[in-house]
Structure formats: structure tokens, C-alpha cells
Amino acid sequence: DAGVIQSPRHEVTEMGQEVTLRCKPISGHNSLFWYRQTMMRGLELLIYFNNNVPIDDSGMPEDRFSAKMPNASFSTLKIQPSEPRDSAVYFCASKNIRDSGNTIYFGEGSWLTVV
């Protein structure tokens, strides 16, 4: 089975540019999570969706960040405008709410560098 698929895997962009990260969750999963990882702050939850509805976006750092989930098989995380401090690895993860084990599966990450 395909896991969580993220794109792009690597992106280098200039400060001020818009960045869009994409995620395809595991088929049948109905919860989706966006995490950010940096050396200084570790793994932080930015936002998560249940059944395509945003449930908790308290981790979104500021208004420059936005996330959408237009359908069960696709989500985007957008940064506009991007800044050097946004450089990080962004992970998407998904799970099945009905899974009693509550296991969350992560993608391989999108490595973002803003120069």
C-alpha cells in the first residue's frame, strides 16, 4: 500500500515567494496532520483535519501560513510570503479515526529552504 505522499520532497525558494506543499494521505484515512520540524523546536503540530474539516490550527505560526483540505485525498500547506525562518522539514501524516490503535502514519517530508 502507498503511504502518505508528499511533494515536493525538496524546495529552495527566495524570501517573499509563495510556497505550496502538497500531501496525499493514505487511502481510507480520515484524519490529516501537518507537522514542522526544526533543530531548535523539534517536531511541532501545525494543524490537523478530521473528515476534511480543520479541527485545531493553534500551531499555525502566523497568518502567512494556511492549510486546506478540499477532499479526502488531498491537502495543501501554503506559506505566503515565505521567510528564511520558515526553513524546515514539513511532514504530513494521516490516520483512520476509527482505528482503535490510533496509529498515525507519516510521509517522508518536504524539505524547505528559504533564502
Add this chain to the structure above:
Amino acid sequence: DAKTTQPPSMDCAEGRAANLPCNHSTISGNEYVYWYRQIHSQGPQYIIHGLKNNETNEMASLIITEDRKSSTLILPHATLRDTAVYYCIVRVGAAGNKLTFGGGTRVLVKP
């Protein structure tokens, strides 16, 4: 979710068992213990979880103390590919959604 405490790093010898401790003294009755690991340049990977009984799967064993205030993840025969950061996380199992990651334990398996 209950806070966890893990040693920041540990070494172990290839082929030997690796025992990774985790303290979670404020754990509630409905909170599970989860273990994830993150190999360099990869996303976190689920290892195992448990509520009060010891658990074993193809990757590891989880030993939870009777008072549930601490647990140990056991990698029975560590290999070089087990070098990773291991995260112990406590959260509500059935209804909880978020995984909150702490600093984890950086495990280095040496030949």
C-alpha cells in the same frame, strides 16, 4: 496529554538488546504509551503502543510498570539500522488525535 521524560541519548552495541526508558509519572488511566522513532532524513515511524499490559510485535517489546508511571522499549537485537531518535508519547488512545513529540532519545547503535 501526560508529559514524558527520556534520556537525551544512549549508545548500544550491535546485536545486543537496547532498553530505552521513559518516565510518565502523571499518566492518566485512559492514556496509552506510544513509541515512535525517526531515522535520519525520514518521517517518524510507529513502533508500538500499550495501555497497561506488556506488548510485543515484530519490531520491539514494550514493558509498562504496574503503576504505569514508567515504561521501557526493548529492541531485542539492535542493528545499525536502528540508529534513530526514539520518542515516547503518552496520549488518550481512543479519542485523542494529536501526537505531541518531546525531545526523544537519540540512540546510536555501534558495530
